[in-house]
Amino acid sequence: MFELLKLRKKHGYQAVPNLRRAQLPEIFRGFxxxxxxxxxxxxxxxxxxxxxxxxxxxxxxxxxxxxxxxxxxxxxxxxxxxxxxxxxRLGATTRExxxxxxxxxxxxxxxxxITVRREILRLFGRSLKLRQVSAAGCNGCEMELNACGNVNFDMGRFGIDFVASPRHADGVVITGPVSRNMAPALRDTFLSIGEPRLVIAVGACAISGGVFAGSEQLNRTFFDTVPVDLYIPGCPTHPLTFINAVMDFIGRK
Amino acid sequence: MNWIELNNLQTAPLAKVPLLSIETFRKDLLQAVTAGKRVVDFFADREADQALLYAVLADDHLSRLYMAAAVFDRENSYPSMTAEAPMLHLFEREVFEQYGIEPQGHPWLKPVRRGIAGISDMEVPYPFMRMKGEQLHEVGVGPVHAGVIEPGHFRFSCHGEQVYHLEIELGFQHRGVENLFIRNAEKPNYLLHLAESIAGDTVIGHGGAFVRACEALEGLMVSRQTRLIRTIALELERIGVHLGDLSALSGDVAYLTGNNVFGAMRTQIINTSMAICGSRFGRGLLTIGGVNYDISAALKSKIEATLDDIEEKVELAAEVLFSSSSASARFEKTGVISTSIARELGLVGPAARASGLAIDVRQDFPFGAYNQFPVHAITLNSGDVFARAYIRYIEIIQSIRIIREQLQNLDSGELKQISSAKLPPETLVVSLAEGWRGEISHIAITDIRGKIKRYRIKDPSYHNWIALALAVRNEGISDFPLCNKSFNLSYCGFDL
Incomplete structure (x- = not known):
């Protein structure tokens, strides 16, 4: 018991106090x-x-x-x-x-x-639940998205969470260049989300294929028919980049 | 056995690799495995109208690698070796899938990356193993899992809560990495970034194996400073993931204090990688011929202070976690892999060491700075979730000490040697590295013009996935997440 208390004291307070104003060290390669x-x-x-x-x-x-x-x-x-x-701050609502x-x-x-649309503000401004699909992501973006919910970043405090079932989700967050073998599962997951549903592409691979663009093992036809609502660059995307882009997108201060 | 003897990162002319008849190749290989050698890699390549089947074996005690090839002219099958050397089961299946060379009599010639993923409408999906019985049922999970993780499919055959058998179906992540290596062989800088993305949690592991393979082929000697910084980055990667795994294991047994404190420590460590090179995963640090970033005296003391803090906290947190009876009750005797099974399957990395196999590339086939600073493989014997968790704790402490030592040795040496990007013709090199998951192997073979014509990548997960399937046998299905996390294997590293 004593050890546990000691540990808890050493752990201290780890949350980044203001994610909107948090700065990364100069050496970080951002905008x-x-x-x-x-x-x-x-x-x-x-x-x-x-x-x-x-x-x-x-x-x-x-x-x-x-x-x-x-x-x-x-x-x-x-x-x-x-x-x-x-x-x-790297997110944008159009590819251009x-x-x-x-x-x-x-x-x-x-x-x-980032253009804030009125219906997005109305529907998702206070709570946004997302289903993540790793479509051949290398686990870099996936680990950073997981980090968004850890004790440091804790995006749940803003009502933004990853959920297990697409039925509980308002949108899909895609990482990875979309392999041929994941294309059907990505489509099925997307279609299982009730409308209106958002599409957020995270990382260079999801947005453009990244270093895998041009591989014959990709199938990116998903993006031919489904428009992306929010693009969040990075390799991998830093948790601050993700959280700030989503917060801007749903019109949060 | 007249196989060519190699060291890690020692180049050899392709002509020196003995071309054997499949009968001799098979006999030699089986004899070697019986005598305790380990299969590091087993892959094929096409050469004009022939197919060549290569094998790389390791004698971990003698620190020697052995390599030979079997030639297939007209025939395209051979008697399978899996029954006698189970560690070959996946290699034989992969060669069959990629090159059509059939291992006849293979007990389980299941597809590797195209079982249910990757099949066209014309093909029949792989039929999973079925158990029959009135009270048996199947549970299918994936490819999209509950959490934010990579895709794969798990099929459990259960009796009530008890798992009789687990079949793991991968291939969803297949991005054609080995093909991209060949197609872009003339763009070494692109290849480096591709290597960093083989598995995004092992950037320094795979990136390092790639740059060392190129440097060895080119005959480029990197500076001492470079070797030290690369080692520091590799050990930081190890500490970071191990801390993340301890956090996840704590979370899986609903021990939230551990979940949070180990998670916060992981952030401190990956932010240290960021302080070195601007990326929390070490991207952009490595380059062929050196590193892009130095460690200044100020940064050095910052890293030392972080390590002191982490060491104190991790010892305290581990004491609390491993003395908790509710955590121990879940960890101990769960998902046991015995030493003999581990040896037979050719397991690598912390999973092998937790089952009593004293293998570690840093010890057996040292590369870079490990040639100067010996590392001793740490083993535990119980082979359960507890051992795979506890060994992470010990390895964190070990890595902290390695980094401290290396920081002391830093000076202001040169960082980069200019690479000519010219590789010798018809040469091969085997580049092994101990990533945090275990033995990473990259094998590069150049053609007559000195262009890479075959680039073979093996992630440690390749050996270890089958161990997860065996670990959950007869366990409750609710112990699967725990067993899974205790291995923490790579989907994309496997699928390539």
Missing amino acids: PLLDEHQCANGCRACIDICPTSAIETDPLRLDMGRCTFCGDCARVCPSGAIHFSACN KLVIPSGMTSEEFQKSA
Whole structure:
């Protein structure tokens, strides 16, 4: 009993007090800042090194939906035209908004990235239950989504939870590039959720196929017919990125 | 036995691998397994109109690897070896599924990644084993599970609460990783990030095995500083997951204090990885020829302080957890894998050590900094959930001590050697690493132009999934989550 109390005391208070304002250390690779004016003529160093073809030039832009945030582009850039800031707010409600042009600041991105729809606010503003489907996810995003509910992040305090049954869920959270072998199970799970139902794509793999894009073992036809309501980039997506994107999406302060 | 002898990370010309007749290959292999050698890997490759069947065996006591190949010209079958060497059961099934080489008389020639997942409408699904009896029933779980975890299907044959048999059906996660390696062989940087994603919980384990394989082929010597930082990252990965597992095991027996305190400690550890390289899972740290991030003196003292704090807390938390009679009642004598079963099945990692097998790649086939700092495999004998939980606790303490030692040895050495990305032609290398789950093996074979033509990946889960199926036999079905968590195996590492 004494040991238990001692342990409880040592454990202390672990919750991140304000998730909305929490900052990650400088070394974290979050929102990318691009400055085309720094680019040397004809330089393709970032394009050549990018593992997921997330960068294009003329004009310079970076697709956060493909980006694995490995940081290799910033490392090879001879002139410092690419820098990953520690800002963890990366979610957006359309695919196009994930493509970051040169000169965009993270504040500008956040202003327009997530559109709050009135019916979402009304239906899910106070409680959002989600069914997660790992469709060939590598367990990176899955572990981070689990971490969203741990003692540090505890997103349950905002009424946002992962639930076991799709019948109890308001939407599906997809991780992984969607393998051929998981395509039917993903569709079945989605169809088992009562309408209206949300689709949230988490991580580079779910959004674009990530490093697995182009594999013949994927089947991403799910996304041809089902629109995604919220895209949350990352590799894996940090719990703060996920929670903040969802909170913004359901119009929470 | 005239097989080629290798060390971990020692390259060899492909021509030196003896090509044997299947009869000799089979006889040698079975003799070696009977004499106590372990099958590290067993895979096939196609060469013009021939198929080659490779085997890599390990003598853990002598720290030697042995390799040979059998040639298949016209015939495409051979007498199965599984009955005599059960550790081959899955390898033989995989080779059959991928290359059509049939192990005749295999007792259980079940599909590997296309049983119920991955079948087309034209194919018949794999029929699960059926037990007959009036009071028997089946429970099917997955591929989508209750929690936020990877997909797989479990089929239990039960009598009331008691599990008679569990069949595990995987393949849902198959992303074609080995094919992607070959198709992108000329893009080493892409391959590194692909290797980091083989199993996202083993970024440093698999990423490290890949970069060392490339460096060995290229003949690139990395700096001492690089080796130390890689080792620190690998041990942090081990501590982080082990803490997470202790948290999950506590949660499974409704011991919420353990669930929370171990979970919070895990956060501290993975945030330490973040402080080193910007990713909680170590992504972006490794590069072919070195590491991208140094550990400064300030960061070093921060890591030391975190380790001191974790060590004190983990010892206290473990004492509370393992002295709790309600937790012990669930852990002890649950899901027992005996030493002889573990040996026969060729188990690896903490699961093998918890069943009394003193194998650890860091000890038997040291790589990187482990060549300078010997690690001793820690074993327990009971082979139950308790042993698999308790060994995690001991390994956490062991890893903390390793990191402390390595931190002392850091200086300001060079971080990166420039890679020429040129690999020698027709050469192979076996790269073994001890990930937190156990032995990771990457085997690279180059073609006549020095391009990787076969990249074979084996996650430790490949050996250990069958042990989970055997562990739950005769247990209550409610003990399955506990047994499952005590192994914590990778779906995507298996499915590739």
